[in-house]
């Protein structure tokens with residue numbers, strides 16, 4: 001049986017992944033930041049030596065995209081050096097490393113999906129630090145690592161755009177939402193299943209894009225969430241008045257880190273590995289909605 005170690009197990013993806021693996025009866029140890037700070041080479045090395053995992057999945061990351069602009073060194077310690085420490089420890093032990101990464105490694109200016117081998121061109125500090133993590137892992141473990149890029153995540157165990165929209169819809173607030181950024185809303189539970197499939201099928205090492213198929217904008221996603229909240233609400237209370245989002249442009253929301261206009265990722269590597277890609281973003285949202293709505297205070 002595969003022994004799994006999941007770092008960043010207190011985060012949104014880490015919690016779903018450890019839950020999935022435990023539910024499947026796989027021997028899994030999930031470590032939170034309090035248990036294991038991946039920026040410490042010594043701590044990483046002794047944890048990996050002690051636990052002797054077959055597979056390490058690194059879900060730990062600095063994910064505050066705007067704050068990374070003013071704290072790039074600190075973000076790099078987590079997103080670049082952390083994976084390098086994990087890769088060195090895996091190499092010594094002969095373990096496989098799955099490193100989570102992001103659409104932000106690309107420049108976000110394309111108009112067709114970025115293939116797995118597209119040239120990176122990060123335009124943010126966060127993207128640069130995540131790219132450094134990818135490069136460190138590939139260099140140390142060319143034959144025993146997977147880079148799994150994902151994007152636009154939402155899940156039952158953490159803040160996300162989807163959760164914010166559920167809250168606003170329930171409060172009867174009609175937000176203005178940007179309609180000029182394109183991407184693939186992705187459920188953390190689907191990413192967890194793809195990671196499990198990579199390992200259990202013995203897929204070729206390399207880069208994979210674990211994002212939903214199809215594409216939409218933040219406005220398109222918000223509109224779908226509002227429809228779901230409205231459908232659930234009208235079932236309970238047919239008299240209720242319902243809010244809805246209105247479209248706006250990125251210029252209305254200047255941010256310290258520029259947001260990519262086009263974050264759609266291609267999925268060819270899954271087909272080559274014989275693993276079905278994640279399904280359509282709307283189906284995923286409909287499947288995820290009950291769990292997310294229920295987990296929301």
Ligand SMILES: NC(=O)c1ccc[n+]([C@@H]2O[C@H](COP(=O)([O-])OP(=O)(O)OC[C@H]3O[C@@H](n4cnc5c(N)ncnc54)[C@H](OP(=O)(O)O)[C@@H]3O)[C@@H](O)[C@H]2O)c1
Nearest residue numbers: 008010011012013033037038060061063100102150151153
């Ligand atoms: N969320 C998205 O939309 C998105 C999009 C693209 C890619 N990704 C990537 O997907 C992965 C999972 O993201 P997520 O949304 O699950 O992130 P998350 O909820 O922010 O979880 C990240 C976890 O890493 C922990 N962490 C931070 N610094 C650490 C350190 N030095 N040592 C150990 N743990 C540390 C955090 O702990 P604290 O909370 O205590 O700081 C948190 O529990 C990341 O690699 C991220 O870059 C996410």
